[in-house]
Amino acid sequence: MTDKNQQPVHEGLANVVVANSSICKIDGQAGSLVYRGYQIGDLAANCCFEEVAHLLWHGSLPDAVAWQELSDEIVAHSALTLPMLDLLSRFPHHLAPMSMLRTAISALGMYDPRAESHVEDTNVELAYTLTAKTAGIVAAYHRFRQGLEPVAPDPGLSHAGNFLHCLTGEYPDELQTRILDNCLTLHVEHGFNASTFAARVTAATLSDMYSAATSAIGALRGPLHGGANQRVMGMLEEIGKPENAREWVLGQLAQKKRIMGFGHRVYKVEDPRATVLREWCLKLAEHNGETVWYEISQAVEQAVLEEKGLHPNVDFYSASVYHMLGIDNDLYTCIFAMSRMVGWTAHILEQWTNNRLIRPLCSYVGDHDQEVIPMDQR
Numbered sequence: 500m501t502d503k504n505q506q507p508v509h510e511g512l513a514n515v516v517v518a519n520s521s522i523c524k525i526d527g528q529a530g531s532l533v534y535r536g537y538q539i540g541d542l543a544a545n546c547c548f549e550e551v552a553h554l555l556w557h558g559s560l561p562d563a564v565a566w567q568e569l570s571d572e573i574v575a576h577s578a579l580t581l582p583m584l585d586l587l588s589r590f591p592h593h594l595a596p597m598s599m600l601r602t603a604i605s606a607l608g609m610y611d612p613r614a615e616s617h618v619e620d621t622n623v624e625l626a627y628t629l630t631a632k633t634a635g636i637v638a639a640y641h642r643f644r645q646g647l648e649p650v651a652p653d654p655g656l657s658h659a660g661n662f663l664h665c666l667t668g669e670y671p672d673e674l675q676t677r678i679l680d681n682c683l684t685l686h687v688e689h690g691f692n693a694s695t696f697a698a699r700v701t702a703a704t705l706s707d708m709y710s711a712a713t714s715a716i717g718a719l720r721g722p723l724h725g726g727a728n729q730r731v732m733g734m735l736e737e738i739g740k741p742e743n744a745r746e747w748v749l750g751q752l753a754q755k756k757r758i759m760g761f762g763h764r765v766y767k768v769e770d771p772r773a774t775v776l777r778e779w780c781l782k783l784a785e786h787n788g789e790t791v792w793y794e795i796s797q798a799v800e801q802a803v804l805e806e807k808g809l810h811p812n813v814d815f816y817s818a819s820v821y822h823m824l825g826i827d828n829d830l831y832t833c834i835f836a837m838s839r840m841v842g843w844t845a846h847i848l849e850q851w852t853n854n855r856l857i858r859p860l861c862s863y864v865g866d867h868d869q870e871v872i873p874m875d876q877r
Contacts (some may be wrong), residue, residue: 506860508862509636509707511634512696512859516849517691517696517857517859518691518699520690520691520846520849521558521832522534522535522555522688522842522845522846522849523535523688523689523690523705523842524525524640524690524857525689525690525765525766527763527765527766527767527768527794528767528768529768530766530767530768530769530770530771531771532771532797534554534555534687534688535554535555535558535559536550537554537560538771539684539772539775540683540771540775542554542684542730543681543684543685544773546560546684546855547657547680547684548567548657548658548659548680548683548684548687548838549569549570549573549657549658550566551559551841552569552573552630552687552841553565553566553569555687555841555842555845556623556626556841556844556845556848557623569627570657570658571654572624572627572631573627573630573631573658574652574654574656574658574661575629575631576628576630576631576632576726577631577632577634577635577658577661578652578654578666579632579635579636579637579639579649580652582610583603583606583607583610583632583636584602584639584649585772586606586699587599587603587636587639587640588643588651589645590602590603590640590643590650592643592644592745592760593782595720595829596637596640596641596829596830596832596833596843597637597716597719597720597725597726597832597833597836598720599640599877600636600637600640600716600833600836601713601716601717601720602634602849603636603640604629604633604636604709604712604716605710605713607629607632607636607709608707608708608709608710608713609711611625611628611858613625614707614708614709615707616838617705617851617863619848619851622708622847622848622851622858623707625709625844625847626708626840626841626844626845626847626848629708629709629712629840629844630658630840630841630844631658633836633837633840634658634661634662634665635652635665635766637662637833637836637837638650638662638665638666639665641666641827641830642665642666642668647668649665650664650665650666650668651665652664652665653670653757655678656670656676657680658680658683659676659677659679659680659701660676660679661682662679662837663675663679663824663872665827666825666826667791667825669772672756674782674783674786675783675824678779678782678783678820678824679824681775681779682776682779682817682820682834683802683834683838684838685772685775685776685813685817685838686772686817686834686835686838686839687763687838687841687842688812688838688839688841688842688845689839689842689850690765692724692725693718693719693721693723694715694718694719694724694725694839694843695715695839695842695843695846696718697714697715697717697718698711698715698843698846698847698855699711699712699846699847699850699857700714701847702846702847702850702851702854703850703854703855703856703857704856705854708844708847710842711847712840712843712847712864713841715836715839715843716836718742719832719835719836719839722732724832724834725835725836726816726832727759727760727812727814728813728814728815728818728821728831729761729818729828729829729830729831730759731759731760731814731817731818731819732818732821732831733828734758734759734760734799734823735792735795735796735818735819735822736798738795738799739795740791741791741793741794741797741798742798743821743874744795744798744799744801744802745798745801745802747799748799748802748806749802749806752806752807758799758803758807758809759814760814760815760816760818761803761807761810761811761812761815762809762810762812762813763812766810766812768810769810769811770810770811770812770813771813772812773810773811773813773816773848775813776813776815776816776820777811777816779820780792780793780796780816780819780823781793783820783823783824784819784823787823789823792819792823793819794824796815796816796819796821800815817831817833821834853856
């Protein structure tokens with residue numbers, strides 16, 4: 500028996516507006532992504548990651564003084580304490596990096612006496628800390644699982660440069676640093692996606708920022724939200740050569756299998772982030788003197804466009820870019836989290852400015868008018 504008063508259900512909250520936000524605007528029909536009024540292409544071309552982080556946290560692009568202060572703050576918070584390094588060293592080396600990151604960020608909150616604060620200025624500082632230490636955690640864990648000692652951050656490097664330095668133990672060149680910096684900018688924010696909404700739901704209970712960030716990472720860990728570019732790289736490696744691409748794509752489509760890195764729930768045209776990443780992919784390939792991954796990507800893109808009319812999304816070209824930067828495939832989603840930590844914390848801060856507990860309804864479709872039968876008669 501169904502309830503005659505049952506209300507319409509919007510599965511997955513599709514097309515349901517749950518809040519106002521001044522952080523990000525997405526126009527899927529026009530292929531537009533805007534952070535606080537600025538087009539993503541304009542920010543990618545003219546700003547570094549720290550500038551964009553300032554924009555999301557404080558509502559404006561910084562002047563030179565504010566930029567330097569924020570950059571110094573992030574570097575200052577990048578180094579991990581001995582207890583955190585000891586914890587990371589004890590994690591199983593076979594652990595999925597996103598499982599590691601989820602647990603490490605949660606543990607990080609236990610060592611921070613500011614964690615329970617709900618003073619606005621303190622919470623902004625926590626956003627800086629989370630952004631800086633997420634990168635440090637990913638790099639240090641990767642070093643430990645390789646049997647290497649962690650590398651201390653260099654105050655003279657940017658956030659992107661320091662991550663590559665702490666990950667590999669080598670100093671990245673200017674192009675490598677610029678490209679990763681741009682990747683972080685492109686991934687920093689994307690509206691009320693699953694992980695951002697999870698962060699806001701947790702924040703709305705007036706839990707602490709570390710808990711809200713951990714909720715976000717838990718959501719991102721799921722394969723329906725994160726990890727697509729890791730699977731794209733696996734696809735490119737399987738294809739192996741540009742001349743194999745079309746036959747491979749046709750074979751996948753004949754089996755009605757999805758081609759990773761194409762199409763998007765929001766964008767009906769090309770993802771504007773993919774446009775930027777395609778150019779970086781070519782520049783990095785030429786810089787490295789090995790263009791095979793770009794050539795395979797181009798061949799796959801052409802085949803999918805001709806056969807399905809689908810455009811690449813942000814995951815498609817970021818896969819080969821990260822690979823050419825020397826980043827292991829299973830760290831790709833952690834790179835996403837490193838960047839999106841800025842967006843998550845900006846949303847947490849915004850949630851708290853006019854907080855209301857997020858408590859949607861559900862539509863009951865179970866039985867009615869059941870009578871309890873005594874145990875000895877069941």
